[in-house]
Amino acid sequence: MFWHATLGSVRTLLGRTAEQERLSALVAGITESGGALVIRGAAGIGKSALAAEAATQARAAGAKVLSVTGSESEQNFPYAGLHQLLHPVRKGIDALPGSQREALRIALCLADGDIPDLYLVGMAALNLLSDTGTPLLLLAEDAHWLDQASADVLAFVARRLDSEPIVLLATVRDGVPSQLDTELPSLHLEPLTDDVASTLLDEVAPTLDPSVRKRLLSEAAGNPLALAELPATIQADSLLKATLPLNTRLERAFGARISTLPADTRMCLLVAALNDRGSLSEMFEAASAALGGAPVGAETLTPAAEAGLIEAALGGAGANVAGANVAGRGIAGQGEPGQGSSGQGGAWLAVGGRLAFRHPLMRSAIVQAATAAEHRAAHRALADALQKDPERQVWHLAAAATTADEGIAGVLVEAAERARYRGGVGAAIAGLEEAARLSESGELRADRLLRAADLGVEAGRSDLVERLLAEASREELSFQHRARATWIRSSFDDGLVDDTAGPIELAKLARSVFEDGDLDLAMRILWGAGMRCFWAEPGPEARQHLLDVADSLPLDEHDPRLIAILAYVAPIERGKAVAAGLMELAGQTGGDPEVERFLGSAALQIGAFELAARFSASAAAGLRAQGRLGLLARALAVHACSATRLGNLDVALPAAEEAARLAKETHQIFMYGFALSAQAEIAALRGLYAEAANLIAEAEQVALAAGARPILATVQLARGLSALGEGRHADAFADLHRVFDLTEPSYQLALRCYLIADLTEAAIRCGQEDAARKIIQRLEKDAQQTGSPSLHIGLRYARAALASDDDAEKLFLAALAGDLTGWPLERGRLHLAFGEWLRRHRRAAESRVHLRAARETFDALGLIPWSERARSELRAAGETSPRRTPDAREQLTPHELSIAQLAAEGLTNREIGQRLYLSHRTVSTHLHRIFPKLGITSRADLPAVLRNSPG
Structure with a gap:
């Protein structure tokens, strides 16, 4: 990429005016707000030049630039990229909150300890960057080559920069997947136009023959690097072949230069290309060893600089040539200073004490040009030079190996375990795969x-899993191996998109695995099969198979895993046993969030919403502290559903919003849909019918193709509630009736038991009482087997509402006499229905008592349509009812409500940030938006404003 002109302090790149303006706008606002942008394009298209110019502007504006450059040789080292990025601000780690401080120290190999969750590391990195006290530009070059853990952390940080004086720019090559590229705004660099390409070529090679010039313009296809580099090798006609990809032509062009270099220079370059994490002294040592002990030094690199393969510094090592696009390579302050003599072709640019290639394609060209023997020699030499760094050494030993070597394989397995221990799942996978390649037996492989x-x-990574399983299947697999393979294939997406093993097959497999001596694997398989009974409907035969296996395992009846499995598989038949187990374990979980998550899910299945809310709230707190956002999303979804059914929308609203946000962030598509459907239900209860319709449409889109029944059932509930609120009673009954129809995709065995009151009300208002009675009769039989609070409360409502005039009053009174502690929505519903019945029977004075109770309940819960119904009935009963005072909380988004509630509890901004995985600066920004909405000026006023919260 070439600079065209200088306008003030901003240099203009040929053909990139619009792109520069977009970057300038992002950087110019860095003191007010932040953001992220991925610059994507082909190799050589000019991504680094744009990023370098943005860095120049950021520095001019007083911002600090932190940079990281991804490299292929570091992809198998977890958090290597994050270490590089954060090294200049590492002193701030000590000021982080305890759990974040320890997580980041462990991730960066500054301390030993239990494996930190990636999202806790991400939160620590965000706070570390936020607390630097200065605007920051984070520059991630070649982000597609970052190790997976670092890429995930940067993606986590990037999603939370709106209120921070931090901008993240990442460059990503076309055709190479990147976690950053899939989630963030992007800017795609297109080839230069014909006119701009022509101008650039004339500046680079003004004396080209016209026919050659025309051909080169065609072959370069608007790629600035090709236009700059191909003219130097134009005499090699074979390099200009339209049948070859441009990258290949460029690599061959660079390869032609490499082939003319001395052998010692080529070896130095090969060693650096294979190990660009290493320092110059490390490179020289390894190159000398690979050359049989021949001395190599800075002068060895002179021919490479003269060939334009490495960067030459002006004015000493570490200085940058004008317009060079090498910003941010290496960890600042680490490694030896660059070596070289300006009298011998210039000093070598060694940012952080490393050799800098002029372009990544030059590095790959060097690797391509070397022979297999040279590769092995370089890797062996590097392994010898890395005796004090076994983590890196083992990879070079593996690369140098030509046959199976169990010694190296064993070390790779150990390295993989360490990588996993540090949170580097991607690196652990790579280590195990390489160990398999070097394994001496098929069983070990x-x-x-x-x-x-x-x-x-x-x-x-389903694609990776399929490839690994296919490779494993080529071996002679033991029964345990085949069982594991079957289980692994069935582990994605809660089994919804898997057709390899249904619940019956998994039940049989679990039994066989147990009989073979592996109870833990048997339980994992059984749990996965049980989840299929939640997301899909396997039928009574499959459910019975699972129950038989669960009953045959030597487990304590109060084992949380067993209780959860029984709840999913047989929420009716085993409902009483599950309820007893839940009550036994309440308060005896030892604070284990995973156990509490299991129990919360089990309680939700049997309609014990109070217990579900209690367990899931406790689980969420523990999972937050551990940074396990994937499981936290699931716990929050359970909490949101439970709180909604109880009428506690102040709790349900932010929990559902956060569950959806975290499920999307952790790529749990069906849990995301489930949280969306919960949000739709809440919106319908609040009378926000347009919002409910939008949420319904999105949730249904997630669920329909896979037939995710809990989502579809909750969607139908939200539709029914909206229709009831809008007076479309026949539509409401049709929507709700589908959940009870076994032939419908929205039928769900457990959830259908919790829609009874809504179905009954719709049926009465549209003349479908007989249809409702048939459903109630079937559910009465279910109620004899389970102690589900929700089912029994719903049935008591239905009995009273559908009763004859002679029986209705006593049934309403019996329903109100039931234990409704913690069930304000159901109590308010009963008061409303009873009050309406009394008024219709000309008992206005008695009706007003119940209608007032209903109005007050619904006002407190924020259920506007319901409270308006109660007011309308009161007016019909002869009592004027004061207008409902709008609740200030209704002005807040769910996210803002969550922050306001925590602030009202007395938590500081930093503590709120730790709870919600935000920086304290972001929390402060939200609070300054919240105060005007609530008509207050400080957080001290929040408790009074929110005092009516029923939560």
């Missing part, structure tokens, strides 16, 4: 491939 595949499930 299969075992390591399956272990890698299991981690692939954890990483959400």
Whole structure:
């Protein structure tokens, strides 16, 4: 990329005016707000030049630039990129909150400890950057080559920069996947126009023959690097072949230069290309060893600089040539200073004490040009030079190996375990796969491939898992290996998109695995099969198979895993046993959030919403502290659903919003849909019908193709509630009736038990009482087997509402006499229905008592349509009802409500940030938006404003 002109302090790149303006606008506002942008394009298209100019502007504006450059040789080292990025601000780690401080120190190998969750590391990195006290530009060059853990952390940080004086720019090559590129705004660089390309070529090679010039313009296709580099090798006609990809032509052009270099220079370059993490002294040592001990030094690199393969510094090592695009290579302040003599072709640009290639394609061209023997020699020499760094050494030993070597394979397995221990799942997979390649027996090879595949499930990489399983299947697999392979194939997306093993097959597999001596794997398989009973409908035969296996396992009846499995598989038949187990374990979980998550899910299945809310709230707190956002999303979804059914929308609203946000962030598409459907239900209860319709449409889009029944059932509930609120009673009954129809995709065995009151009300208002009674009769039989609070409360409502005039009053009174502690929505519903019945029977004075209770309940819960119904009935009963005072909380978004509630509890901005995985600066920004909405000026006023919260 070439600079065209200088306008003030901003240099203009040929053909990139619009792109520069977009970057300038992003950087110019850095003191007010932040953001992220991925610059994507082909190799040589000018991504680094734009990023370098943005860095220049940021420095001119007083911002500090932190940079990281991804490299292929570091992809197998977890958090290597993050270490590089954060090194200049590492002193601030000590000021972080305790759990974040320890997580980041462990991730960066500054301390030992239990494996930190990636999102806790991300939160620590965000706060470290936020607390620097100066605007920051984070520059991630070649982000597609970052190790997976670093890329995930940067993506986490990038999603939270709106209120920070921090901008993240990342460059990503076309055709190479990147976590950053899939989630962030992007700017795609197109080839230069014909006119601009012509101008650039004339500046680079003004004396080209016209026919050659025309051909080169055609072959370069608007790529600035090609236009700059190909003229130097134009005499090699074979390099200009339209059948070759441009990258290949460029690599061959660079290869032609490499072939003319002395052998010692080529070896130095090869060593640097294979190990660009290393310092110059490390490179010289390894190159000398690979050359049989021949001395190499700075002068060895002179021919490479003269050939334009490495950067030459002006004015000493570490200085930058004008317009060079090498910003941010290496960890600032680490490594030896660059070596070289300006009298011998210039000093070598060694940012952070490393050699800098002029372009990544030059590095790959060097690797391509070397022979297999030279590769092995370079890797062996590097392994010898890295005796004090076994983590890196083992990879070079593996690369140098030509046959199976169990010694190296074993060390790779150990390295993989360490990588996983540090949170580097991607690196652990790579280590196990390489260990499998070097394994001396088929059994060990299969075992390591399956272990890698299991981690692939954890990483959400279905494509990788399929490839690893296919490789493992080529070996002679034991029964345990085949069982593991079957389980792994069935582990994605809660089994919804898997057709390899249904619940019956998994039940049989679990039994066989147990009989073979592996109870833990049997339980994992059974749990996965149980989840299928939630997301899909396997039928009574499959459910019975699962129950038989669960009953046959030697487990304590109060084992949380067993209780959860029984709740999912047989929420009716085993409802009483599950309820007893939940009550037994309440308060005895030892604070283990995973156990509490299991129990919260089990309680939700049997309609014990109070217990579900209690367990899931406790689980969410523990999972927050551990930074396990994937499981936190699931716990929050359970909490939101439970709180909604109880009428506690102040709790349900922010929980559902956060569950959806975190599920999307952690790539749990069906849990995202489930949280969306919960949000739709809440919106319908609040009378926000347009918002409910939008949420319904999005949730249904997620669920329909896979037939995710809990989402579809909740969607139908939200539709029914909206229709009831709008007076479309026949539509409401039709929507709700589908959840009870076994032939409908929205039928869900457990959830259908919790829609009884809504179905009954719709049926009464549209003349479908007989249809409702048939459903109630079936549910009465279910109620004899389970102690589900929700089912029994719903049935008591239905009995009273559908009763004859002679029986209705006593049934309403019996329903109100039931234990409705913690169930304000259901109590208010009963008061409203009873009050309406009394008024219709000309008992206005008695009706007003119940209608007032209903109005007050619904006002407190924020259920506007319901409270308006109560007011309308009161007016019909002869009592004027004061207008409902709008609740200030209704002005807040769910996210703002969550922050306001925590601030009202007395938490500081930093503590709120830790709870919600935001920086304290972002929390402060939200609070300054919240105060005017609530008509207050400080957080001290929040408790009074929110005092009516029923939560």
